[in-house]
Amino acid sequence: MKRFTSVFLLLNLLLSCSENQKLTFNDISFDPVNCESCLPVEVNIPRAESADDIGKNINTAVSELVIEILNFAEEKQPETIEEAIEEFQSAFKELKDEFPDSPDWEATIDGEVSKEKKDLICIRINSYMFTGGAHGYGATSFLNFDAKSGKLLEHSDLFKDRKGFMALAEKEFRKQENISAASNINSSGFMFENDKFHLPENIGFTDSHIVLHYNQYEIASYAEGPKILELPLEEVKRFLNY
Template sequence: MKKYLALLLILWIPFGCETEHKLTFEPLELHGESCKSCPEITINLPHALDDTGVATAINRSLREEVIALLSFSDNKDIGNVDDAMASFTDSYKELKAKFPDEIEWEAKINGEVIYEDANLITIVVNSYTFTGGAHGYGSTSYLNFDKTKGAELENWELFDDPEGFEKFAETKFRVQEKIPQDSNINATGFMFEGDAFHLSNNVGYTNDGVQLIYNQYEVASYADGPIILTLPYSEVNLFLKRKVKS
């Protein structure tokens, strides 16, 4: 019996070490108003349950992300997701009343934890909205959080050497997109402002490395879709404040 207990203890120790730093989440699913003249709104997000500062920061940031995506009213302060969904719905209803042939609007927002270690957690938010026109718009946002400080991190706070990382990322971007290293960054059709490379607005930790996502229209045309650059930790740990074993 003692042998079995010892074996169970040995198996439990690495498992416990692997999971003890994980935050606890539950799925949060929300839908907009259901009616003939209502747009389709579907929201799926992770909701942090832990009684910690970082859990509070995560839930607040996700709420703010949804509000920014759905808010269509400039006349009132929208402080919660329900009001944001109502803003999106009311704007469509008003347009539909004036133009009965208006195509139904749509909003889909999905969030997912894609990286977590003892110090940092990253959540990706993928969204798609259609509010008329030739096509809808899809975007990806990365939200990075310092678990110790209990706060969302700005992109520059991820790096010990932001300038070095940007230079390294440009080199890798040029290789991936087949842009000669000695040519203008826009030589092959990209649209970097000022003809100078810059980091994406969306930088996040993933299991495969640090990832940069340039959303549609950010540096290329809509038809080109999002541009994704993934840099393995073995190559970028030198620049990071929070190193990751590779």
């Protein structure tokens, strides 16, 4: 009986440790505080709360993307989000000193965990930037991670049958955009390179769908906006590794 009790307590301890190590996400924000002359810059992103490499890998990749979006420094490369925000402010100040009539810049970056399961974590980053010109620019980026290691996944890691997935995706894209199978993919004004369908730069996941997100200018004009194709996971899981 004592032996059974000891085994039971050990199992409870192991399960408790496992639960304590479970990856969780909290939202964190970066924005200028108590600064009347600062530009409107807001960054809200999920942060993985984990002491192991999984959380570190995820947080590093998310931070690097945010820095890349904000970065206007040609010589000095920001190492943190706070530095990137400061450099964004400084770049505008330099422009304003030279061209006083320049309109104010702005930047908003919002992130969320769009899918989290035992083998895959997907984070969606929506951004909007205005740095002068006729209009601002909004974009969506997806970061996909192996949930067991925190490794940032490439598109090639997602598919076990990329060719088969592309064939299905093109068929559904044509159906969505009313392009017949016999017509050139660019016949209705799209700008696919070499007149051939290709997957977007950003592929992400929700609980029920895989999302193919073509940002503005990627395959169509700014006026057309982003093009988004969502395919049910149940229909495409045979093509996927995750």
